[in-house]
Amino acid sequence: MRIAVGSDHRGFLIKSKVVELLKRLNHEVVDVGPPSAESVDYPDIAQIVAADVSNGNVERGILICGTGIGMCIAANKFPGVRAAPCHDDLTAEMSRRHNDLNVLCLSADMLGERLIDRMIEIWLKTEFEGGRHARRVDKIGNLEKPSPPV
Numbered sequence: 001m002r003i004a005v006g007s008d009h010r011g012f013l014i015k016s017k018v019v020e021l022l023k024r025l026n027h028e029v030v031d032v033g034p035p036s037a038e039s040v041d042y043p044d045i046a047q048i049v050a051a052d053v054s055n056g057n058v059e060r061g062i063l064i065c066g067t068g069i070g071m072c073i074a075a076n077k078f079p080g081v082r083a084a085p086c087h088d089d090l091t092a093e094m095s096r097r098h099n100d101l102n103v104l105c106l107s108a109d110m111l112g113e114r115l116i117d118r119m120i121e122i123w124l125k126t127e128f129e130g131g132r133h134a135r136r137v138d139k140i141g142n143l144e145k146p147s148p149p150v
Contacts, residue, residue, distance in 0.1 A: 001027045001028070002028040002059050003029055003030065003058055003059065003060050004029075004049040004052045004053065004058040004062075005018055005019055005022065005029055005032065005061070005062045005063075006031070006033055006034075006046070006048060006049045006061075006063055007063065007064035008041070008042040008045060008064075008065045008066070009038060009040050010064075010065055010066040011066070011108035012037040013108070014108045014116065015031070015064050017116075017117075018116065019031050021117055021120060021121075022120070025121070025124065030052065030058055032045060032049055032052075033045060042063075042065045042074065043070070043074040045071070046070075046071045046075045047074065047078075049062075049063055049075065049103065050074065050077070050078040050081045050083070053075075054078040054080045059102070060103065060104070060124075061075070061081075061083075061102065061103040061104070062103070062104045062105075063103060063105045063106070064107075064108050066107065066108055066109045067085065067107045067110065068085030068106050069085055069105070071083070071085075071105045072085050075105070080144070081102060081103055082100060082101050082103065082137070083102075084099070084101055084103075084104075085107065086101075086104060086105070086119055087110070087111065088119070089122055092104070092119040092120075092123040093122050093123070096122075096123055096126035096127070096128060097126055097127070097128065098133045098136075099133070099137065104120070106119070
């Protein structure tokens with residue numbers, strides 16, 4: 001799978017470890033930065049990853065900042081992107097199973113490395129259930145379309 005990964009300065013060290021994990025799991029990684037721990041604004045990085053997911057350049061994305069929340073807000077501005085911050089095994093699994101999450105947002109400040117590794121592995125191997133969940137995900141996609149004039 002082709003996966004774009006990015007972080008702000010607070011997530012830089014975790015991002016490096018996530019990139020290594022993904023490569024060990026035989027995924028193609030697009031590291032969008034930053035190249036160092038110097039200060040960077042999270043919307044700038046979220047934009048790159050979310051645009052790659054939205055345009056189909058990558059299948060999924062992973063974004064890392066202090067809480068994962070800012071990255072999530074920015075990423076969800078792009079059509080077709082379904083981003084959420086996950087904080088444990090269950091949210092990582094259910095985000096895929098029921099919501100077909102394609103951008104995983106992680107907290108660099110509140111999650112340990114082993115938990116992050118486990119969550120990523122769960123998130124990558126969990127399939128979308130479809131069925132009634134597909135209908136709901138389609139409705140989310142329809143919210144992105146311009147509304148007809150009233």
